Amino acid sequence: xxxxxxxxxxxxxxxxxxxxxxxxxxxxxxxxxxxxxxxxxxxxxxxxxxxxxxxxxxxxxxxxxxxxxxxxxxxxxxxxxxxxxxxxxxxxxxxxxxxxxxxxxxxxxxxxxxxxxxxxxxxxxxxxxxxxxxxxxxxxxxxxxxxxxxxxxxxxxxxxxxxxxxxxxxxxxxxxxxxxxxxxxxxxxxxxxxxxxxxxxxxxxxxxxxxxxxxxxxxxxxxxxxxxxxxxxxxxxxxxxxxxxxxxxxxxxxxxxxxxxxxxxxxxxxxxxxxxxxxxxxxxxxxxxxxxxxxxxxxxxxxxxxxxxxxxxxxxxxxxxxxxxxxxxxxxxxxxxxxxxxxxxxxxxxxxxxxxxxxxxxxxxxxxxxxxxxxxxxxxxxxxxxxxxxxxxxxxxxxxxx
Ligand code: NAD
Ligand code: ZN
Numbered sequence: 001x002x003x004x005x006x007x008x009x010x011x012x013x014x015x016x017x018x019x020x021x022x023x024x025x026x027x028x029x030x031x032x033x034x035x036x037x038x039x040x041x042x043x044x045x046x047x048x049x050x051x052x053x054x055x056x057x058x059x060x061x062x063x064x065x066x067x068x069x070x071x072x073x074x075x076x077x078x079x080x081x082x083x084x085x086x087x088x089x090x091x092x093x094x095x096x097x098x099x100x101x102x103x104x105x106x107x108x109x110x111x112x113x114x115x116x117x118x119x120x121x122x123x124x125x126x127x128x129x130x131x132x133x134x135x136x137x138x139x140x141x142x143x144x145x146x147x148x149x150x151x152x153x154x155x156x157x158x159x160x161x162x163x164x165x166x167x168x169x170x171x172x173x174x175x176x177x178x179x180x181x182x183x184x185x186x187x188x189x190x191x192x193x194x195x196x197x198x199x200x201x202x203x204x205x206x207x208x209x210x211x212x213x214x215x216x217x218x219x220x221x222x223x224x225x226x227x228x229x230x231x232x233x234x235x236x237x238x239x240x241x242x243x244x245x246x247x248x249x250x251x252x253x254x255x256x257x258x259x260x261x262x263x264x265x266x267x268x269x270x271x272x273x274x275x276x277x278x279x280x281x282x283x284x285x286x287x288x289x290x291x292x293x294x295x296x297x298x299x300x301x302x303x304x305x306x307x308x309x310x311x312x313x314x315x316x317x318x319x320x321x322x323x324x325x326x327x328x329x330x331x332x333x334x335x336x337x338x339x340x341x342x343x344x345x346x347x348x349x350x351x352x353x354x355x356x357x358x359x360x361x362x363x364x365x366x367x368x369x370x371x372x373x374x375x376x377x378x379x380x381x382x383x384x385x386x387x388x389x390x391x392x393x394x395x396x397x398x399x400x401x402x
Contacts, residue, residue, distance in 0.1 A: 022399065023076040023150030024378040029067030032382050034375055037076060040152040045091035048158025050101060054177040055149045056080035057378075057395040058105075059207050060139070060308060062386050063276065068315050069140035077138045078149030079105035080180035082173060083400070085162070086152070094159045100169035101162035102355075103155055104347030105181045107135040107145060110160035121344040126156060134344055149378060151399045163351050166359055174366035174396060175358045178212070182394075183354050183365045185306050185345040186212025186272070190220060192304030192341025193268035197221030202257045202266040202296050204289040206234035206245070208368050208394045209306060210272035214243040217268075219363060226260060228253040228292075230280045233391050237368065249280035257296040265298035274307030275321060284317055287326040294333045303340040368394045375399040 019039040024032050042049055055078045064071040082102040085095055095101065108120035114133060115123050126135035127143055138147020146154065155161050165176055186209055195201055201217045203210050206229035217225045218241060225243035229235055235245035244260070246253050257266050270293075277288045286309070293303055311324040320327060333340070357363040370393040373381050381395040 021151040022375055024078060024147065024375065024397070025076050026064065026071055026073055028073050030065065030383075030386070032065065032077065032379050034378055037146070037150070040146060040150065040154040042087055042089045043154060044156060045089040046157045046159065047089045048085055048092055048095050048155040048162060049087035050081070050083040050103070050148075050153045050155055050162075051086045051400060052078075052081055052083040052148050052150060052153050053398060053400045054082045054173055055147075055397045055399060056177060056180070056182075057149075057381055057385050057397065058181060059209060059274075061382070063274070063308060064140050065382055065386060068276065068313060069310065071140040075138065076147040076150055078147030078153075078397075079137045079139055080177060080182070081137065081148030081153055082177040082180065083148075083153065085158075088158060092158045095162045095164065099162070100165045102165060102176050102179045102351070103137070103148070103153070103161055104163070104184075104351055105136045105139070106344065106347050107137065107143065107156055107161060108348065109157055118349055119346055120348045121346040149375065149397055149399070151375075163355060165355065168359060172358060172366075174369050174372075175364050176355065177396060178365040178368070179347070179351045179354055179358075181345070181347065182208045182212045182368070183216075183363075184347040184350040185209050186214070187216040187350050187354060188345040189213040189270035189272060189304035189306040190216045190268070192302070192306075193270050194302035194339075195220050195222055195268050198223045199267040200224040200261050201226070201268045201270065202253075202293070203227045203270040203272055204253075204277075204293055205229060205272035205307060206231060206238050207272060210270070211237055211241070211368055211393075212365060213270045213272050213304075213306070214238060215241055215363070215365065218242060219357070224260065226257055226266065231388050234393055237393060240367070254292055254296045261298070265296050265301065267298060267301055269293045269297040269301060269303050271303070271305040271307045275309045275313060275316075275326075277307070286316065286318055286321045287328055290326060291329045291332075294329050294336065294338065297336075297338060299336045299338075301336070301338050303338055305340060305342040306345060309342075369396055371395045373397055
C-alpha cells in the first residue's frame with residue numbers, strides 16, 4: 001500500500017526507469033550547483049523515503065563549501081532536513097506514509113554500543129570506516145550518505161531516526177526544522193557547560209549555533225548571557241533575545257566578561273565558532289576562541305565546545321592546525337580546574353523535548369531565519385551565508401517549493 005501510494009505521489013511512470021532528482025551538488029571550493037542526481041530510494045528494509053520540504057544551510061556546510069574538508073566533489077549537501085514520508089521499507093512499523101518528520105543530522109542505528117548509551121553522534125553501525133564513528137547526511141567523513149538539500153532523502157533506520165511532528169507541523173515548519181541540528185546543538189553546548197538557573201554564561205560566536213546556545217541558556221534560566229562576535233546583524237539578534245552582545249572588534253571580550261562578573265569570569269562558557277575562528281580582520285587563529293573561553297570562564301567553570309575542530313586541515317594557514325593541533329592554553333585550563341565537553345551533538349537526546357517546547361509555545365527558534373529560498377537558488381544562499389553578508393543569518397531551502 002505504502003509503495004503504491006508513493007509511486008502515485010512521485011509520479012513514476014516506468015518503474016524500470018532510473019529516475020533522477022534535483023540536489024545541491026558540491027563542485028569544488030566555493031562552488032555548488034543544483035543538478036540532477038540519481039533519485040533517493042529505499043535500499044534497506046528499515047529505510048524511509050522523505051520528500052524534503054525544508055533543508056537548512058549550516059555553518060558546518062561552509063567548512064565543506066570552502067574546500068576545508070575532505071568532502072568529495074559530486075556529492076550532495078544537506079543535513080538539516082524536514083519533510084513528508086512518501087515511502088517506507090517493509091521493516092518500518094512506526095513511521096507511516098504521510099507523516100511529517102524532522103531528521104537529526106546524525107544517522108544512527110539505535111543498537112550499537114554507542115547508540116545504546118545515547119551517543120547517536122558516534123554510531124558505530126552507520127559509519128563504514130572502522131576507525132571512525134558517527135554518520136550524517138551529506139557530510140565529510142561521516143559515511144557515504146547523500147544530503148537533504150534535494151527533492152528526496154533516504155533515511156536509514158527510519159523508525160529510529162524520524163521524529164514525528166504533530167498537527168502544527170506545517171504552520172511551525174521553520175521552528176521544527178531547527179530541531180535537525182542547531183537548536184539541539186546550541187542546547188548541547190549549554191548541557192556540556194552545565195548551565196543552571198542563575199548562571200552567567202559567555203558564548204563565542206553569534207552564528208545560528210551560538211544564538212541557539214544563548215537562547216537555550218535563556219530558556220534554562222541563566223542570569224546573564226553574553227555573546228561575542230563582530231557581525232552587527234547577528235549581535236542585534238543576540239540583543240533581541242535578551243542576551244548581551246559583545247563586539248570583539250570594539251572591546252576585549254575577556255575583560256568585558258570579567259567586568260560583568262565581578263572579575264571572576266562567567267560560570268559557564270560555550271564555543272560556537274570552531275577551527276576557522278579568526279580576528280575581526282579575517283586572519284584565522286584556530287586557538288583564539290578556545291583560549292578566550294578558558295580565560296573568560298571562572299575557576300571550576302564548565303565549557304561546552306560544539307564549534308568544529310578537525311584531525312587534519314591541510315588548507316590551514318597555521319602549521320599546527322594543518323595537523324589538527326591547536327596551541328591551547330592547557331596550563332590556564334588545568335590551573336582553573338575547568339571541565340570541557342566537545343564533539344558533535346547527539347541530536348536525538350534532545351529533539352523530542354525541544355519539539356514539545358515548540359509545540360507548547362515555549363520556544364520559537366525560527367527567529368533566526370533570514371532567508372527562505374527555492375532549491376534552485378541554493379548557490380546564492382551559500383555565497384551570501386558564507387560571506388556573512390549583512391542580514392544573512394540562516395537560510396532555509398525549500399526543495400518542494402513550499
Ligand atoms: P557560522 O559560520 O554561521 O557562525 C560562526 C560565527 O562565528 C560567525 O558569526 C563569525 O563572525 C563568528 N566568529 C568567527 N571568529 C570569531 C571569533 N574569534 N570570536 C567570536 N566570533 C567569531 O556557523 P554556525 O552555523 O553558527 O556554526 C558554528 C560552528 O558550529 C561551526 O564550526 C559549525 O561547523 C559548528 N557546528 C557544530 C555542530 C555540532 O554538532 N557540534 C552542529 C552544527 C554546527
Ligand atoms: Zn548543521
